[in-house]
Amino acid sequence: MTTVPEILSVSIKKAFALAQKDSLIPGSKISDAAVERPQNPEHGDYASSLPLKLAKPLKKNPMEIANVLAQYLKEDEILDDVVVAKPGFLNFILSKNWLQNQVDQILAEPENYGVTNVGKGKRFQVEYISANPTGRLHVAHARGAVIGSTLASVLKSSGFEVEQEYYLNDAGSQIDKFNRSLMTRYMQSLGNNIDMPEDSYPGEDVRAVAEKIRDSSHNRYDTSNPKEISELGKVGIDLMIEGIKEDIESLKIHFDSWFSEKSLFENGQFEKCMALLKEMGFVSDKDGATWLLNTKLGEEKDNVLIRSNGTPTYFSTDIAYHYNKFVQRKFDTVIDIWGADHQGQVPRLKSAMKMLGSDPKNLEMILVQMVRFKKGETTEKLSKREGNVVPLIELVNEIGPDACRFMFLSRSHETQLDFDLDLAKKQSSENPVYYIQYGHARICSILDLATEKKIDYSKGLVTMLGHESERQLINKILELPSIINAIADTYEVHHLPHYSLELATSFHNFYQNCRVISENEGDLELSKARLKLCEAAKLSLARCLDLMGMSKPEKM
Structure with missing residues (x-):
């Protein structure tokens, strides 16, 4: 589906070419017509700053360039008017007839609405959560989980081939630590009075698995036999993974693949990558350890790959894992969604990918800031160290998956999020989740009423949609493909809930100002148009x- 900015860009480039042909503008090429939605609606439906960008290369006053382009653009059927504004903006008013016709265009191919092809089939992998399988998920994992799954959905809608992956850290010291913890809990469950080891996982989830x-x-x-301790650990990890999958499904998330860190060692890929x-x-090799010489590529320091005791670092397994993504599985782009505390790992991993022949630009890291939870007048950061971590599934059970997902999406991943638990549970217009879903339910009720009254609106005349509230709603509907493309370009998924709220507001405004199904028979044709x-x-x-x-509730 072609977006409005794309259509306007074509019109601007056509006007530019005609102006050049008529010798009103010097010869030049434009790649970006700089079309965007103005923040102030008084500045039109869309605007372009192209004349300002062309002023220097063309050595002309931007207002002069804007006035020349406006002459040609005013003849375009998509526009009712083009207003030139200082210091050189082109403000566009979309044609009333063109906007009305877009309603029919959308309804003609409903399955393609909001589907674009900017991805052109490129293979993307989105990896997120990837928590150690040593405990159930908690709320700190939720923000990255929701961002990752939503980004994957938007990328798919934009024409990318997308695989969502969970990386299981099922090798290394944390697994040994889990095995010791589980063994102790298992012995306790059999009535043995023993204390947990100092360095252990004391959580209730480990106790539950043991029982x-x-x-x-x-x-x-x-528990005196090392082989049986290892077997107990394997069973425990499998059960913990089952629990993690339950946590994930509670948030309506489904992964395409689960990648085992252990497999990197079992199939020799780790050794191959290091070699x-x-x-x-x-x-x-120095100080008894094996080092990666990141300084050779301009990094500030080298990094340990294999510790002096012979155990690999997280960094080395990350390198082998990403080598597998790019070289073995040949993804065009890999997106990792990590916590903000991993910021220091970004440059060194990109450096390692460059060493292995992969373009580091194709490795994208989204660093998600922390969440603080607000309940009443109290706001607190949740952390394991403080002992106030809440299991993810408890949060979902308390406020529901929809509220969880919307709230975690509602702010940029680059900013800290204050999650208002009281607001998330409100059944009123104050709650944006309720407000948006109520908009969908209200439309379903209107369309059900039309069916009950046997109103066939399939041939309704969209040319009757002349009210300003109708115009604003159509305009807002048409923004969606641009929002999808923008998210596919920037990975900033918070624009989607913001747009959804604006769309719901525009619909509710239309509903207040324009009676859809009238009891007056003389309004039947207008009702048909509004039902469309x-x-x-x-x-x-x-x-x-x-x-x-x-x-998508149909009743509320």
Whole structure:
């Protein structure tokens, strides 16, 4: 689906070419027509700053350039008017007839509405959450989870081939630590009075797994036998992963693949990757450890790959894992969604990818800032260290997956989020989740009433949609493809809930000002036209809710 800015860009370039042909503008080429939505609606439906950008290369006054282009653009059928504004802006008023006709265009191909092709089939991988399988997920994981799944949905809608992956850190010291913790909990569940080790996972989720193993097995594990301790650990990890999947599904998230860190060692990919780096001269042994020479590529310091005790670092397995993504599985772009505390790892991992022949620009990291939860007058940051971590599934059960998803999406990932638990549970227009979903439910009720009254609006005349509220609603509906493309370009998914709220507001405003189904028989044709507009608005709201992973209630 072609966006309005794309259509206007074509018109501007055509006007520019005609002006050059008539010798009113010097010869030059333009790649970006700089079309955007103005913040102030008084400045038109759309605006372009192109004349300002052309002033220097063309050595002409931007107002003069703008006036020349406006002469040609005013003849375009998509526009009712073009206003030149200082210091050189072109402000566009979209044609009333063109806007009305877009309602029919949307309804003619409802399945394609909000679907674009900027991705052109490029293979993207989005990896997120990837928490250690040593405990159930907690609310700190939720923000990145919702951002990742929503971004994947938008990228798919933009024409990318997308795979969502969960990376299981099922190798290394944290697994040994889990095995010790589980063994102790298992022994306690059998009545043994022993204390947890100092360096352990003391959480209730580990206790629950131990008790589940005790209750489901007729045989008892011999905790003095290392092999049986290892087997107990494997069973425990599998059960913990089952719990993690339950947590994920509670947020309406489904991964395409689960990648095991352990597999990197079992299939030799880790060794192969380390050997390649050594062969290229990027590895050195010193102080008993193996180092990656990041300083060779301009980084501030080198980084340990293999510790002096022979165990790999997280950094080394990350390198092998990303080598697998780019070289083995040949993704065009990889997007990792990490917590903000991983910021220091970004440049060194990009540096390692460059060493291995992959373009570091194709590795994107989205660093998600922390969440503070507000309940009443109290606001607090949740952390394991403070002992106030809330299991993810408890939050979902308290306020529902839709409220969770919307709230976590509502702010840029670059800013700290204050999550208002009281607001998320309100059943009123104060709650943006309720307000948006109520808009969808209200439209469904209107369309159901039309069916009940046997009103066939399929041939309704959209030319009757002349009220300003109708015009504003059509204009807002048409923004969705641009929003999708913008998110696919910037990965800033918070624009989607903002747009959804604006769309719902525009619909509610239309509903207040324009009676859709009138009791007056003389208004039947106008009702048919407005029912068409309602259906188009429903399509747009439904698409937004789908992309955000939220339900589309038909009654509320």
